Amino acid sequence: MTVFLNGKFLPIGEATVSVLDRGFIFGDGVYELVPVYSRVPFRLEEHLVRLERSLGEAKIRNPYSRAQWRAHIYQLIDAQPFDDQAIYFQVTRGVAKRDHAFPKNVEPTVFMMSNPLVNPPPEQVEKGVAAVSAQDDRWLRCDIKSISLIGNCMLRQLSAEVGANETILFRDGRLTEASASNVFIVKRGVIQSPPKTNLILPGITYDVVVELARADGLALEFKDAPEAEVRAADEIWVTSSSKEVLAIVELDGKRVGDGHPGPVFRRMYRLYQEFKQQVMRAGKREALPV
Numbered sequence: 416m417t418v419f420l421n422g423k424f425l426p427i428g429e430a431t432v433s434v435l436d437r438g439f440i441f442g443d444g445v446y447e448l449v450p451v452y453s454r455v456p457f458r459l460e461e462h463l464v465r466l467e468r469s470l471g472e473a474k475i476r477n478p479y480s481r482a483q484w485r486a487h488i489y490q491l492i493d494a495q496p497f498d499d500q501a502i503y504f505q506v507t508r509g510v511a512k513r514d515h516a517f518p519k520n521v522e523p524t525v526f527m528m529s530n531p532l533v534n535p536p537p538e539q540v541e542k543g544v545a546a547v548s549a550q551d552d553r554w555l556r557c558d559i560k561s562i563s564l565i566g567n568c569m570l571r572q573l574s575a576e577v578g579a580n581e582t583i584l585f586r587d588g589r590l591t592e593a594s595a596s597n598v599f600i601v602k603r604g605v606i607q608s609p610p611k612t613n614l615i616l617p618g619i620t621y622d623v624v625v626e627l628a629r630a631d632g633l634a635l636e637f638k639d640a641p642e643a644e645v646r647a648a649d650e651i652w653v654t655s656s657s658k659e660v661l662a663i664v665e666l667d668g669k670r671v672g673d674g675h676p677g678p679v680f681r682r683m684y685r686l687y688q689e690f691k692q693q694v695m696r697a698g699k700r701e702a703l704p705v
């Protein structure tokens with residue numbers, strides 16, 4: 416497996432970082448995950464914009480221009496033998512003597528790898544999946560795509576332990592998101608999602624779903640949903656770059672709606688697949704730097 420570390424492409428076994436890297440010591444870094452279909456990255460610009468924002472909020476220096484990021488990512492894609500990929504990249508604040516305060520004059524550490532993209536299998540798309548719920552006890556900057564994911568990992572483990580697919584989170588009695596995805600609900604044909612605040616990650620897939628809903632004339636509202644409304648919803652979906660759009664048909668052991676993926680989900684799933692096909696057919700890569 417060829418990975419990227421600090422400007423070099425090398426076999427994963429040769430990619431090493433210092434134990435003093437602040438990513439290792441403090442989880443002091445940010446990351447992105449971009450899905451690649453048939454070697455075409457999906458919404459790359461949007462992912463790069465979000466990376467720039469996360470870096471800015473965390474006050475970590477961005478070591479590359481947007482064009483350089485694109486060039487490295489395309490090269491990483493081309494170095495893999497498989498077509499559908501999940502490109503993971505992270506930037507940490509760099510290597511320094513352990514001290515909470517930010518070190519001066521350090522080089523950020525940049526690591527990128529590609530794995531085969533794993534989307535939900537057809538059976539999950541057709542039948543939906545189960546989720547459990549939990550209190551959202553993470554920090555209050557969930558809008559930063561931080562590599563410090565212990566909170567999300569602990570919450571995801573709650574669903575993993577009972578064989579469920581996701582953990583849906585409530586903070587102060589209101590829906591936020593899930594451990595690794597955004598959440599939409601449908602009530603009487605109206606799609607609803609929490610607004611983008613510091614309490615949720617601004618998902619790239621969330622934006623795609625919103626754009627597709629608008630273009631298709633589906634009713635859509637951004638609104639904080641009380642827990643009872645979520646439990647009484649006709650449909651619940653989770654969205655992420657790897658899950659795409661997936662129906663939750665059971666929450667905490669109780670059926671959601673009639674226990675099957677609903678009609679609005681099926682429509683959105685089709686719109687999403689059509690949109691992906693269009694992007695792949697267009698097959699465009701943004702211009703490489705000169």
Ligand SMILES: Cc1ncc(COP(=O)(O)O)c(C=O)c1O
Pocket residue numbers: 448567592593594595596597615616617618619620621654655656657
């Ligand atoms: C906590 C959380 N929310 C939402 C998402 C969905 O984001 P995206 O659609 O950009 O993959 C993710 C994805 O990793 C996530 O970890």
